[in-house]
Amino acid sequence: MTSTDLFFDFICPYAWRGLELVNALRAEGETFRLRHFSLVQGNHADNAGQPEPRWWLTDQPPGEGTVSQQSSLAAFLAAGAAARQGEEAAWAFSLALLRIRHEDGQPLDEAALTQAAQTAGLDSGRWAADRADETGLREGLRTDLSEAHRLGVFGTPTFVLPDGHAAYYRFDHLTRDPQVARERWQLYRDVLQSEAGIGTIKRTRRMTR
Amino acid sequence: MTSTDLFFDFICPYAWRGLELVNALRAEGETFRLRHFSLVQGNHADNAGQPEPRWWLTDQPPGEGTVSQQSSLAAFLAAGAAARQGEEAAWAFSLALLRIRHEDGQPLDEAALTQAAQTAGLDSGRWAADRADETGLREGLRTDLSEAHRLGVFGTPTFVLPDGHAAYYRFDHLTRDPQVARERWQLYRDVLQSEAGIGTIKRTRRMTR
Numbered sequence: 525m526t527s528t529d530l531f532f533d534f535i536c537p538y539a540w541r542g543l544e545l546v547n548a549l550r551a552e553g554e555t556f557r558l559r560h561f562s563l564v565q566g567n568h569a570d571n572a573g574q575p576e577p578r579w580w581l582t583d584q585p586p587g588e589g590t591v592s593q594q595s596s597l598a599a600f601l602a603a604g605a606a607a608r609q610g611e612e613a614a615w616a617f618s619l620a621l622l623r624i625r626h627e628d629g630q631p632l633d634e635a636a637l638t639q640a641a642q643t644a645g646l647d648s649g650r651w652a653a654d655r656a657d658e659t660g661l662r663e664g665l666r667t668d669l670s671e672a673h674r675l676g677v678f679g680t681p682t683f684v685l686p687d688g689h690a691a692y693y694r695f696d697h698l699t700r701d702p703q704v705a706r707e708r709w710q711l712y713r714d715v716l717q718s719e720a721g722i723g724t725i726k727r728t729r730r731m732t733r
Numbered sequence: 734m735t736s737t738d739l740f741f742d743f744i745c746p747y748a749w750r751g752l753e754l755v756n757a758l759r760a761e762g763e764t765f766r767l768r769h770f771s772l773v774q775g776n777h778a779d780n781a782g783q784p785e786p787r788w789w790l791t792d793q794p795p796g797e798g799t800v801s802q803q804s805s806l807a808a809f810l811a812a813g814a815a816a817r818q819g820e821e822a823a824w825a826f827s828l829a830l831l832r833i834r835h836e837d838g839q840p841l842d843e844a845a846l847t848q849a850a851q852t853a854g855l856d857s858g859r860w861a862a863d864r865a866d867e868t869g870l871r872e873g874l875r876t877d878l879s880e881a882h883r884l885g886v887f888g889t890p891t892f893v894l895p896d897g898h899a900a901y902y903r904f905d906h907l908t909r910d911p912q913v914a915r916e917r918w919q920l921y922r923d924v925l926q927s928e929a930g931i932g933t934i935k936r937t938r939r940m941t942r
Contacts, residue, residue, distance in 0.1 A: 675937050678937065682937055690936060692936075694931070694932040695932060696932065715920060719906060720905070720908070722920075724936070725925075725935075726932070727900045728884050728886050
């Protein structure tokens with residue numbers, strides 16, 4: 525593995541900040557791979573304490589479940605359809621959708637998906653056709669969710685470095701500045717690669733700065 | 734506040750490493766204050782989701798409760814008695830007891846407390862007399878537990894910097910080298926003081942390096 529995997533969920537505002545962070549680094553030649561992790565699956569009561577998930581987002585019938593379940597599943601599948609137009613299309617769609625949801629504060633609904641596809645410059649006819657392959661898209665999502673479970677991902681954004689270090693990285697303040705992004709990314713890597721074997725740094729409560 | 738508060742529990746092996754870390758820094762003139770946080774209280778089922786603790790370690794009758802409850806309470810009170818012989822006595826006793834428990838693997842029992850007092854060079858007669866002031870020692874412990882609750886402490890070691898930043902810091906590898914300790918301490922402070930507003934860096938699973 526030569527690229528860093530980024531596990532994220534469209535419903536998560538910290539995942540949005542994480543995607544913006546590494547998007548700023550992509551311009552400098554660092555490579556990241558977009559992967560999906562489902563918070564509603566990870567936090568589902570049926571999965572608490574289970575060695576393997578009993579409740580899978582990918583097994584939920586269309587149109588059933590909570591708003592979060594339905595909207596996160598629809599977003600993942602729509603992003604999967606976008607990815608069939610290439611990696612850059614996947615990035616453009618994912619960033620657009622996260623900004624609509626978390627920067628503009630719009631709901632994660634069908635209108636948001638359509639708007640993200642337009643902003644990303646997708647071939648709309650092809651995107652619509654690919655979205656109809658629900659079975660194939662669910663299989664692709666299942667692969668990511670299984671891998672995330674295997675790695676022990678519990679929140680987003682979680683990055684898996686090429687050397688195998690993997691951790692959740694939550695921060696409050698957005699940046700799109702490559703230099704600032706570089707500093708934040710280096711600090712995160714310094715923590716994971718420290719000889720201390722750091723497992724956790726977690727605030728007792730949120731700072732209001 | 735000009736010193737850093739260190740909240741710890743004698744039953745926690747990560748707290749031991751945290752105390753060793755900052756003990757190595759004390760030689761360089763940095764000041765830390767020892768504070769107590771109870772993991773058995775923090776994790777008690779009666780306190781889950783409560784705005785204020787309903788179960789207090791300091792309200793437990795002597796000789797009642799689980800082994801962890803009894804041994805952690807006895808250790809806190811014994812450390813409180815040691816602290817009446819001065820701050821250096823408190824450090825010496827606390828380090829000695831943590832090493833007996835987590836380095837030597839001995840149980841946290843009365844023999845361990847006595848051995849720690851000897852290793853720390855306490856005035857044993859005075860220590861025994863101070864231990865008899867159970868009410869006063871419990872009041873002192875209660876002050877720390879209340880402050881820890883107010884700060885939202887959830888695990889140990891948790892450090893509260895003079896500027897108010899506060900976070901749990903868990904790492905696997907012990908150091909008593911002041912230079913290494915300095916690097917690890919600076920990394921922790923860099924994370925807390927980053928303009929990113931970092932809330933959490935947490936591994937998905939423990940690395941075996």
